Amino acid sequence: MEAMHATILPIPVHPGLPLVGNSFEYIRNPLAFMRRLLDTYGEQRMVRIQVGNRTTTLMLKPEETKQVIQENNRNYGRGKSFAILREFLGNGLLTSEGDFWRRQRRLAQPAFHRQKLALLAETMIDEAISWVNRLEQSASKGPVNISTATTDVTLRIVTRTLFGSSLADELDDLSKALANLNHVANNAVINPIRLPKWVPTPDNRAFNKATAQVNNLIFGIIESRRQTDQHRDDLLDMLLHAIDEETGERMSDEQLRDEMVTLFTAGHETTATSMAWTLHLLAQHPEVLARIKAEIQATLGQRKRPSADDLRAMPYLSRVVNESLRLYPPAWIMSRLSLGPDQFGNYRLEANSGVLISPYVLHHDPVSWPNPDRFDPDRFAPDKARERHAYAFLPFGGGPRLCIGNQFALMEMQALLTVLLNRFDLKPVPDLQITTQPLITLRPRQSIKIYLQ
Ligand code: HEM
The missing domain is CATH 1.10.630.10 (Cytochrome P450)
Structure with a gap:
């Protein structure tokens, strides 16, 4: 035939x-x-x-x-x-491939399991509450710059959940250094004319300086953690103690550095922008805002502090977050x-x-x-x-390279929205035109401003 x-x-x-x-x-x-x-x-x-x-x-x-x-x-x-991302993220989960990636993913996955996330959720909720307290002050002075506000709180959350139990001063320096490295790397990625790293252009000098600063701080923290057996509730601790079941190996300092910088980079701007887009959509759609507020009030009653279980128990909140990620997927x-x-x-x-x-x-x-x-x-x-x-x-990709932080990000957005909307009403600034700016993430081109009342 x-x-x-x-x-x-x-x-x-x-x-x-x-x-x-x-x-x-x-x-x-x-x-x-x-x-x-x-x-x-x-x-x-x-x-x-x-x-x-x-x-x-x-x-x-x-x-x-x-x-x-x-x-x-x-x-x-x-x-x-x-290739460019690899220059500053090293060989972390986002940029590595093949067997090396598979091993790293196996090592990191347990840190994102449900019970571990419940621990991190408490940090997110703490930060959400202090954020809303800080906003209380700015809200009385006119419309709030939401883009800045969400960048601020997500930076604190990602730094605390990754390195949380380090010293406050160390955290502050590290958070600034990482944000600076991200900024410098963003410029490098969008610059069409890039010379090799060893050529002392202003961009390259800033990039090398920012990398050295981050490395110094992270390696210092890793070293002091390696000297104690005490367990702590942050992602660095979980990765430090992760053991590969197949080979019995742990991560080297270099790998830990690459994974921490990767998690920071992958987890910060994405969540900050999707929070900003969600608040923008809610300010424009009072009927949706009213429904979500009713759900939050019915779930929390008189309580000001939600629990991780409360956050999971609000189906309408989760629909709103998904619909915002549909319209404006950061990746x-x-x-x-x-x-x-x-x-x-x-x-x-x-x-x-x-x-x-x-x-x-x-x-x-x-x-x-x-x-x-x-x-x-x-x-x-x-x-x-x-x-x-x-x-x-x-919004989070799919298959084996599905975003490892998807549940983390959803939990974070739910925590921030619940605490914020339980306290404030959102009122749009009339005639504000917001358009999209597709860079590495899909950002709003203009600053989003909203009255918090
Ligand atoms: C709204 C927030 C977020 C969005 C939209 C998002 C989106 C994505 C997408 C689409 C991918 C797949 C990329 C690809 O296949 O090429 C990805 C991968 C990744 N994301 Fe996220 N992400 C978010 C938050 C986070 C957070 C909070 C973390 C960490 C705490 C994180 C860590 C990672 C890592 C490590 C990878 C690489 C995974 C791998 O290849 O094994 N992301 N993310």
Whole structure:
């Protein structure tokens, strides 16, 4: 019998200019560009684009996305765009690959289990309460700059949950040094003309100085922790004592440093921006705000301090957080590089091809999300969620490289929202126009300001 061969079709190519391809369209407004691509090529499920001198395939639908990041994930590596991140994160969970990554993930995973998170939740709740007390002072003076306020509290939370039981002075210095390293690294990532690290450009000098400062402080803390057997309730402690069940090994100082800087970087700005977007949406939608406040009041009654269980017991709060992560996913794009060829229906992806996965595109597809720009938390009611493909909603990625901090981030946002909204009402500043700015994370371009009353 003659073998049946599927016809191999070329992956659709979006036409562009000679040499630069689609670079201008992409750089001008990547979000709008990708949504146009979804409109035009949605039925074909993927499209090839050229940005800079690189050609890459944008996956437009949940099924193909799932094949890349879950079903056939071993065929996809991190790709070139992770090289810059690797310079300052080292070989931590976000940037490492293969067996090294697998071992680190095994070691770190238990630190994020439910019981451990319940301990960290207490720190989050403490910080939420002091944050709201601090806001009390600024609230009487006019609209509050929410972007600054959420950056401030998430910085304190990430520093305390990672290194919490260190000395207060050490924490303060470290938190400043890490925030500075992140700032310097952000500049480096968006600067198109970058010279190797040893060339003493102002950017490189700032980068090397910030790295040295962070390393000094972290290595100092690790050393003093290694000298005692006493256990503490922070992530550094959990990683210091983690033992690989397969090999009996522990992490070296170098690995611990890379993981701590990675967790700080991956966990700070993402949570700060999604908190800011959520508050912005709530200030614009009084009917949703009223419902969430009613849920908080019914759960807490007279109590001012929620427990970790309270936070988990508020389904509407969780829908609001999800809907905000759908509209404004902080990790709006993720990249991969195929190691070998792969087959998607009739399309063949060659080895060594760049692949883009965009939570932003998946979250704005009218097939999964009717009227996709509308803020409607009830899309996450259980019956509606069951009707959708699981990969239509990917704020934390998926497959084995799913965000390790997803439950941490949700708990943090729930703690901050509960304590804040239990105390304040939100009133929008009239005529405030907020647009998106897709950098490494999807930020608001303007400062979000809200009256807290
Ligand atoms: C709203 C907040 C957050 C969002 C939207 C977010 C999103 C993501 C996404 C999409 C990925 C997958 C990247 C990829 O596959 O290429 C990821 C990975 C990661 N995230 Fe998060 N994240 C958040 C908060 C956090 C927090 C709080 C932490 C730590 C405390 C964290 C630590 C990490 C780490 C270590 C990875 C790499 C995991 C691995 O590859 O094994 N994230 N995050």
